[in-house]
Amino acid sequence: MLYSSPELLALLIVTGGILVQAWVGIGFGLLAAPLLYLLNPAYVPGPVLVLVLGWGLSLLVVLKQRHRLNWRRVWPAILARLPGSWCGALLLVTLTGWQLSLLFGGALLLAVWLSGRRYPIAPTPVGLTVAGFCSGLLGTATSVGGPPMALLYQYQPRLTTRDELAVFFLVGTPLSLLMLLAKGGPALLALPLVVKLLPGVALGFWLSRWLERRVHRDSVRPAILLISVLSALGVLWQGIRAGLVG
Numbered sequence: 001m002l003y004s005s006p007e008l009l010a011l012l013i014v015t016g017g018i019l020v021q022a023w024v025g026i027g028f029g030l031l032a033a034p035l036l037y038l039l040n041p042a043y044v045p046g047p048v049l050v051l052v053l054g055w056g057l058s059l060l061v062v063l064k065q066r067h068r069l070n071w072r073r074v075w076p077a078i079l080a081r082l083p084g085s086w087c088g089a090l091l092l093v094t095l096t097g098w099q100l101s102l103l104f105g106g107a108l109l110l111a112v113w114l115s116g117r118r119y120p121i122a123p124t125p126v127g128l129t130v131a132g133f134c135s136g137l138l139g140t141a142t143s144v145g146g147p148p149m150a151l152l153y154q155y156q157p158r159l160t161t162r163d164e165l166a167v168f169f170l171v172g173t174p175l176s177l178l179m180l181l182a183k184g185g186p187a188l189l190a191l192p193l194v195v196k197l198l199p200g201v202a203l204g205f206w207l208s209r210w211l212e213r214r215v216h217r218d219s220v221r222p223a224i225l226l227i228s229v230l231s232a233l234g235v236l237w238q239g240i241r242a243g244l245v246g
Helices: 005-023 028-039 046-052 055-064 072-094 097-115 125-142 146-152 158-183 191-211 221-245
Strands: none
Touching (some): 005 028, 005 191, 028 097, 028 125, 028 146, 055 191, 097 125, 125 146
């Protein structure tokens, strides 16, 4: 399989994003999605949503932890993601390119802000329903659907959080794909992009397991959030510039 220079850079970004998702727990959408969008808008939200934002990694986690997963607790969030994904797909096909850039960049900044907050909330059925809807809306429209659910699970044990969010995204990401297909969203059938990014999922997951025993997660969290903020500002500037020209 031959790669151009931009495709190799995209593969490197995906590998790093999956590593972050599996190892640090902040989420692929915060770090890699905006970098991919700046590299090529075709990567967001189509192939990124289908392949990377939770699904590829979630499949690996669920297969590895299938005997200890609690599927029942996350069902309110999964069911609520369906109408949220529909609203997100409707929003996506309604917006112009520069408007989508503003929404994407704004959602990223909000996600970074939420990642640094600590609220005394728990994953109750009502909370899971609200978070699932918000995750479907943001995840389908902007590929950044993790923060609402991560906020709900921030006081839960790390392994519980990782495993139950993996279940949520394993089922929820195809729901977003179906909603985008139903609404005719862009970049959904870019199969060559998806295939070429697949090795990054496996490599990032393997690297996360290797680094698990060698580097403390919290030591890289500030750097990841800083990169996310800078990337979000870049996306916002791209949208503002396109809006002014248009």
